[in-house]
Amino acid sequence: MAPGRVIYVATSNMHKVEEINAVLQECGYRVEPIDAPKLEIQGDLKRVALYAAATAYSIVGKPVLVEDAGLFIEALRGFPGPYSSYVYKTIGIDGILRLMKGVDNRRAYFYSVIALAYGGGLALFEGRCDGYIADGPRGDKGFGFDPIFIPEGDNRTFAEMDVEEKNKYSHRARAARALCSWLERNQQVLTS
Amino acid sequence: MAPGRVIYVATSNMHKVEEINAVLQECGYRVEPIDAPKLEIQGDLKRVALYAAATAYSIVGKPVLVEDAGLFIEALRGFPGPYSSYVYKTIGIDGILRLMKGVDNRRAYFYSVIALAYGGGLALFEGRCDGYIADGPRGDKGFGFDPIFIPEGDNRTFAEMDVEEKNKYSHRARAARALCSWLERNQQVLTS
Numbered sequence A, B: 001m002a003p004g005r006v007i008y009v010a011t012s013n014m015h016k017v018e019e020i021n022a023v024l025q026e027c028g029y030r031v032e033p034i035d036a037p038k039l040e041i042q043g044d045l046k047r048v049a050l051y052a053a054a055t056a057y058s059i060v061g062k063p064v065l066v067e068d069a070g071l072f073i074e075a076l077r078g079f080p081g082p083y084s085s086y087v088y089k090t091i092g093i094d095g096i097l098r099l100m101k102g103v104d105n106r107r108a109y110f111y112s113v114i115a116l117a118y119g120g121g122l123a124l125f126e127g128r129c130d131g132y133i134a135d136g137p138r139g140d141k142g143f144g145f146d147p148i149f150i151p152e153g154d155n156r157t158f159a160e161m162d163v164e165e166k167n168k169y170s171h172r173a174r175a176a177r178a179l180c181s182w183l184e185r186n187q188q189v190l191t192s
Helices: A014-027 A045-060 A084-090 A092-099 A163-169 A171-185 A187-191 B014-027 B045-060 B084-090 B092-099 B163-169 B171-185 B187-191
Strands: A005-009 A029-033 A064-073 A107-118 A121-133 A149-151 B005-009 B029-033 B064-073 B107-118 B121-133 B149-151
Touching: A005 A014, A014 A029, A014 A064, A014 A163, A014 A171, A045 A064, A045 A107, A045 A121, A064 A084, A064 A171, A084 A092, A092 B092, A107 A171, A121 A171, A163 A171, A171 A187, B005 B014, B014 B029, B014 B064, B014 B163, B014 B171, B045 B064, B045 B107, B045 B121, B064 B084, B064 B171, B084 B092, B107 B171, B121 B171, B163 B171, B171 B187
Parallel strands: A005 A029, A005 A064, B005 B029, B005 B064
Antiparallel strands: A064 A107, A107 A121, A121 A149, B064 B107, B107 B121, B121 B149
16 A cells, blocks of 8 residues: 555445545645545535535545546537536547537537535635547546547547646646645645 | 426426326316426436436525436437437437338337425326337427327327327326325325
């Protein structure tokens, strides 16, 4: 088990855990998944994450993170947005490519929010990564819509990158870095 | 204003109000929209409706209904399902038709749940309408995905039918009829 102070994270997605930990090790923390009830309301990702973190904390009673993310495609009015994981499980990558067939505007962004609930309240961290929807899936790393997302500044998809490479660009790593600097400034808060 | 005992309904969708009232008048009730906070969790429609009704009742303090519905398309693994109104507002009817282009299996169903929260607890009513996704939109009545849904037993879409005709088939009318018979058996509960 890696060293570092532990913060629980209410997720069963080990890809997310790995990506967040690759960043958090830089500030001496690590997340550990916890099987907490994660009550997700409908709405924008900030509301979803804050509500889920608050309810998880009310049960766990220890500092706990919720990370929620979505892919927002400009030509589809932000679809699949907050419901990206549901859309991934139903129409999937193939469905997104069908919807984008012949569409010139491929602009999209991934957006991540991390909500931290602890004895002192709630803190929210955001990260965004602009890029493009690929014409077809490429790569087998990462998860979700990674095979069809190309971040600005590269020509590979997220699924063609290792965690370290993806983290140079990714929405989730950016949110985790914001969390890192908050943790460095607020260590007392979590340990007291 | 129509006669009948009033039950509040947490919605701003006047189409829903009209469709439900066309059924409820048969048992001497009518719904009136109320601007109650409607906290919608993510999940299947039963959980969504029960939770939203319970939270609305905790604030309104009077019997209140929540109706939630979705279109479940077999070939799309149930998509758009519980997130039908979000999907309608983003990729819309055009997006569904793109996803269904060249797909032979057009089977789909509309599913409605009505949750009633009152002093005695929560009661849930369901209605389902099986049918097919049309090749293109037809009609300008109704709302949402009505122009592309053809109920079994007819060859018109919901959007080509008046409320009375749609209610012969519709998921929402079926749920409302179940509510009606419950109300007839439980009048004391709501008035006391």
